[in-house]
Amino acid sequence: MKFRAKMIELLCIRQFTNIVTTIAKIAKMCTLRITPEKIYFIALDEKAIRGMPTLWCVLKQAHFFNEYNMVGVSETHNEIYLSFSPDMLAKPLNSLKPSPATKSVKIKLTNKQSPCLTIEIELPSSLSLTRQCVHDIPVSVIPRREWATYPEPEYQHFDIGARLPNLKLVKNVVERMKTMSPNIDISAGNGTFTLTIETDTVSVSTHFKGVLMENIEGKL
Amino acid sequence: MLNRRYDTQDGYALVAKMDNVKNISLLMKSINFKETATCFGTENGLKVTVEDGKSIQANAFIQSDMFQEFSLSEDTVTFQINLTVFVECLNIFGPAHNPGTTTALKMCYEGYGHPLKILLEEGGVITDCSLKTQEPNEIMDFGFTNSNILNKIILRSECLKEVFSEIDASSDTIELFLSPDPPYFRITSISLTVESQVEIPKDSEMIESFQCTTVAISRYKYSHIKPSLKALALSTKVSIRTDDRGLLCFQYMIKTDDGYTCFVEYYVSILLYQ
Numbered sequence: 247m248k249f250r251a252k253m254i255e256l257l258c259i260r261q262f263t264n265i266v267t268t269i270a271k272i273a274k275m276c277t278l279r280i281t282p283e284k285i286y287f288i289a290l291d292e293k294a295i296r297g298m299p300t301l302w303c304v305l306k307q308a309h310f311f312n313e314y315n316m317v318g319v320s321e322t323h324n325e326i327y328l329s330f331s332p333d334m335l336a337k338p339l340n341s342l343k344p345s346p347a348t349k350s351v352k353i354k355l356t357n358k359q360s361p362c363l364t365i366e367i368e369l370p371s372s373l374s375l376t377r378q379c380v381h382d383i384p385v386s387v388i389p390r391r392e393w394a395t396y397p398e399p400e401y402q403h404f405d406i407g408a409r410l411p412n413l414k415l416v417k418n419v420v421e422r423m424k425t426m427s428p429n430i431d432i433s434a435g436n437g438t439f440t441l442t443i444e445t446d447t448v449s450v451s452t453h454f455k456g457v458l459m460e461n462i463e464g465k466l
Numbered sequence: 467m468l469n470r471r472y473d474t475q476d477g478y479a480l481v482a483k484m485d486n487v488k489n490i491s492l493l494m495k496s497i498n499f500k501e502t503a504t505c506f507g508t509e510n511g512l513k514v515t516v517e518d519g520k521s522i523q524a525n526a527f528i529q530s531d532m533f534q535e536f537s538l539s540e541d542t543v544t545f546q547i548n549l550t551v552f553v554e555c556l557n558i559f560g561p562a563h564n565p566g567t568t569t570a571l572k573m574c575y576e577g578y579g580h581p582l583k584i585l586l587e588e589g590g591v592i593t594d595c596s597l598k599t600q601e602p603n604e605i606m607d608f609g610f611t612n613s614n615i616l617n618k619i620i621l622r623s624e625c626l627k628e629v630f631s632e633i634d635a636s637s638d639t640i641e642l643f644l645s646p647d648p649p650y651f652r653i654t655s656i657s658l659t660v661e662s663q664v665e666i667p668k669d670s671e672m673i674e675s676f677q678c679t680t681v682a683i684s685r686y687k688y689s690h691i692k693p694s695l696k697a698l699a700l701s702t703k704v705s706i707r708t709d710d711r712g713l714l715c716f717q718y719m720i721k722t723d724d725g726y727t728c729f730v731e732y733y734v735s736i737l738l739y740q
Contacts, residue, residue, distance in 0.1 A: 415589070418559055418560025418561075419559065419560070421560070422554050422555075422560065423558075426551060426554055446598070447548045447551050447597065447598050448555065448595055448596065450555060450558065450595040451593065451595075452558065452593040453594075455591070
C-alpha cells in the first residue's frame with residue numbers, strides 16, 4: 247500500500263483546501279478512498295454528525311495533483327480506504343492561506359508508529375533556502391472486508407430539480423434567514439425557486455424567478 | 467412586480483418606495499442597540515426611535531424626499547417593530563456583490579394591528595416580508611427645547627471619532643466640560659485606573675461653530691454614550707448640545723451614498739451635575 251501525491255499549482259491548493267474545509271464543517275469523521283484515477287471523500291449517515299448531510303465527493307486526481315502515485319491493497323483491489331478526521335487535514339491546509347507563495351504540498355501515506363497521512367508543505371523564505379513544514383495526521387486503514395460499507399449513494403427518484411441561479415445571492419439570503427429562524431422552507435415549481443421562513447415576528451419569502459427546472463434525467 | 471402587487475394604495479396608511487435600500491439600512495443598523503423601535507410617519511418622512519431604559523434615546527430621521535414615493539392616508543402613523551429583524555430583512559440580499567446593482571424597497575402598512583409589508587427586489591429576485599407590528603410604547607419626551615440650551619458645538623465627526631477611539635474601553639464615566647473661556651471644550655474619560663483628557667480649543671479647524679454661554683460640567687455613563695458611536699462612525703458632522711439640566715444631545719449628520727442627508731439624534735441623560 248503506497249500513496250504519494252504532490253500539488254504545485256496555487257489554484258489547485260486553494261481549491262483542495264476549500265473542499266477539505268467544507269468537509270470538516272459537515273463531518274467529524276470521513277473516509278478517504280484512493281483509486282488510481284480519483285480520490286473520494288465519503289461521509290455517510292452513521293459516520294457524519296447527526297442531522298448533517300451525507301457527503302460523497304469525487305475529485306479527479308489529474309486535476310489537482312502534478313505527481314500522483316498509488317499502489318492499492320492488491321492488484322485486483324487497487325484501492326486504499328482510510329478513515330480520518332477532516333478537521334485535522336483542514337487545519338494544516340488552512341495554515342497556508344496567509345502565504346500565497348506556497349511552493350508545493352505533498353500528501354503521503356506513511357507509517358510513523360501508526361499509519362499517518364503526512365502533509366509536507368514547502369514554503370519559500372527570504373533567503374534562497376526553502377522551509378518545510380510537516381504535519382502528520384493519524385489515520386486508520388479500513389480493511390478490505392469493510393469496503394462494501396461505503397457504496398456510492400444511489401439517486402432516489404426526485405420529483406423536481408432546480409438549477410440554482412445566482413448562488414452567492416442564495417447564500418446571502420439563506421445566511422440572513424438563518425439569523426431569524428432555525429428552519430427554512432424550500433419550494434420549487436413553475437420556474438420559481440422559493441425560500442421561506444416563518445417566525446412569531448416575521449415571515450419572509452424570497453422568490454427566484456426564471457429558474458431552470460429539470461427532472462432527474464437532466465431533461466429541462 | 468413591485469407595482470402589480472400592492473398597486474391599490476387606498477387602504478394603506480403608509481406606502482413608501484425607495485430605489486436603493488442601502489440609504490436606510492445603514493441608518494437603521496446604526497441605531498439598533500435595542501431590539502424594538504417605534505416608527506412615526508408624518509408628511510416630512512419617517513422617524514425611527516429606539517430607547518434603552520429612561521436614559522438614552524436615538525431618533526433616526528428619514529426625510530420623505532429620500533423616498534421616491536411616500537404617501538400617508540392620515541396625518542401621522544405610529545407603529546412599533548422589531549428593529550433587529552427589520553434590519554435583517556433590509557439586508558436580505560447581503561452586501562452589494564455587484565457594483566451597480568441596488569436593492570429596491572417598498573414598504574406598506576395597512577394600519578393598526580396589521581403587519582408591515584416589505585418588498586425588496588434585486589436583479590429580478592424578489593423578497594417579501596411581513597413584519598408583525600406591536601402596540602407602540604410611549605416614547606419619552608426629554609423636553610429638549612431651544613430655550614433651555616446652554617451650549618452648542620458643531621464639529622467635524624473625524625475629531626470626535628478619534629477622541630472616542632482612543633478612550634479606554636473600561637471607562638465608566640465621560641465628563642464634558644464646556645466653557646466660553648479656555649479650555650473651551652474638554653472630554654474626560656474616567657475609569658478605575660485611568661483618567662484621560664482631551665481638550666479641543668474653539669479655534670480648532672475641527673470646530674465649525676462654538677456657542678457657549680456658561681461653564682457647564684456634566685458626567686455621563688460611558689455605556690450610555692457607546693451605542694451612539696455606530697451612528698458617529700457614519701456621520702460627517704456632529705452637533706453637541708447640552709441644556710440647563712445637563713441633558714446631552716448628539717445630532718449626527720449622515721450623508722448617504724446617493725447624496726441624501728439624514729440625521730440621527732441621540733439623547734443621553736445626565737449622571738451627575740456639578
